[in-house]
Amino acid sequence: MSLKSKQNVLIINAYFDPWRSSTPTRWFIPRAMAPYYLAGYFNAELINVRVWDEVFHGALLDARLFDWPDLVVFTGLTAAFDRAHQLSAYFRNANPSVVTVIGGPIARALPSLCAEAFDYACQGDVEEMPQVIAEVFDRSHVSETGAPRFDLAVPTMGLGYLETTKNCNFACSFCSLTGEQRKYVSHSEQSITHQLDAMKRVLGVMVLDNNFYGNNRQSFERRVELIGDRWRQGQFRGWGALVTGDFFKRPENVELMARNGCKAVFSGVESLDPEVLKSFNKKQSMTSDPRALTKLCAENGMFFDYGMIADFSQQTIADVDNQLNAVLDDPTIPLPGLLSLTIPILGTPYFDEAARAGRLMPDLLLSDMDGQKVVEWPKEPLEKVVPFVADLMQFKGRKRALARHAAKHAWHWRKHFDWDQTALAMIRPLHRFGGKINLGSIRQMSQSRKEPSLTYCAMSDGLRSAYKPLVPLPSKFEKCFEPLRITDSEGGLTEELLNARAKAAPVALAGCGLELKPGLV
CATH class of the missing domain: 3.40.50.280 (Cobalamin-binding domain)
Structure with a gap:
């Protein structure tokens, strides 16, 4: 050049x-x-x-x-x-x-x-x-x-971001990190210090690690104290991190992070069904009871957040409905911060197993793997599952229960939370499940209006508008706008994918x- x-x-x-x-x-x-x-x-x-x-x-x-x-x-x-x-x-x-x-x-x-x-x-x-x-x-x-050039990023709600480890020491079958098989490693103290210096003063810090806890206690304690020192110096008002289920087996872990300014933790509970967790090879979450974990964290001044996955290839509509209703009926448990369908991510053991078992639907596109639509044959009839998924992903019929639960949950733990955490407990679920306001540039909003309706099923979804070029392009670029097909008309993996x-x-x-x-x- x-x-x-x-x-x-x-x-x-x-x-x-x-x-x-x-x-x-x-x-x-x-x-x-x-x-x-x-x-x-x-x-x-x-x-x-x-x-x-x-x-x-x-x-x-x-x-x-x-x-x-x-x-x-x-x-x-x-x-x-x-x-x-x-x-x-x-x-x-x-x-x-x-x-x-x-x-x-x-x-x-x-x-x-x-x-x-x-x-x-x-x-x-x-x-x-x-x-x-x-x-x-x-x-x-x-x-x-x-x-890192944090100066190029406009902080969201005053949050800065930090990475202290890479990868994960567990092997959940649906996780891309498992498919990549890369070693779990910790950043050096110098690396963490450089990041914190580049971050400057922020309202709070979100640790981006896939597993902040890890398998080296000395490293874990060192990283907690390092972040805690910056908190005590007043660089930020609190911080949060993602931890795996084994973290909670030692209550002193929660106490250590709380003493060092941690205000929130996220853990992938994923499912309340032990059989589903076993199928995901998520052994670290087998004893993760959201009620007990919420209480443990709240009593130490920490907000507990978690994710849930609905797997209709193993669960019935009633199974998923009952689990979600049980959470809505219990104000001591927060609503999940993330609700998704199982994603057979390319390269993971889960994807390979789903392909061998014939669970992948025909004519799947790689872009269909977004967690918001059915891509595997469900346990129950498709004509029943898809409408339920559409309502589930939009929280249709549950908006009033959502608002009640958010208010009751924030009120229940108000004595254990500061004002920031109480606001988070109230606003987070309303923002996540209450509906999105589609505001952007005129061009972006116009593009959104051109999109075909989302059907929540890969077999009926049409191609989104991005597959039509914005500007005239020579024919040599036509291939760039052809979707990568994962399965053929019979549900088998395509030659295109195998070569890719x-x-x-x-x-x-x-x-x-x-x-x-x-x-x-």
């Missing part, structure tokens, strides 16, 4: 909104922070860096941005491959010399396909991004510190004397 006075780099978190909206989702927590960590590896004196997160900023529809970057870096969840592929066409059409890079779960799940579709298909972590920068530009364009999952050959980094294995970001 010919160098100019200052290079332009755009980092994109590609995203297909499961509710068919193109407008921003500004209040969703946690946010995707990988783009801001990636941005930290570019030398700001030589490179202009911009970030576009299609969750936080909404769909990227502004054609004026397409010819701006010299380098575009894509990241996102696995189901967003089609979206990243579409966006790459816009940039390549506007600037034929642009360099495209993709990484994260997409590239790790589809190494061969990504190697064909992008200039660099990276499978490692964000710390390896300097190798790509050195190859595309030169080593002078790599930041000396690598500190094949391992790609290593990419030699001739300019910097390094070898880049497929997939760095």
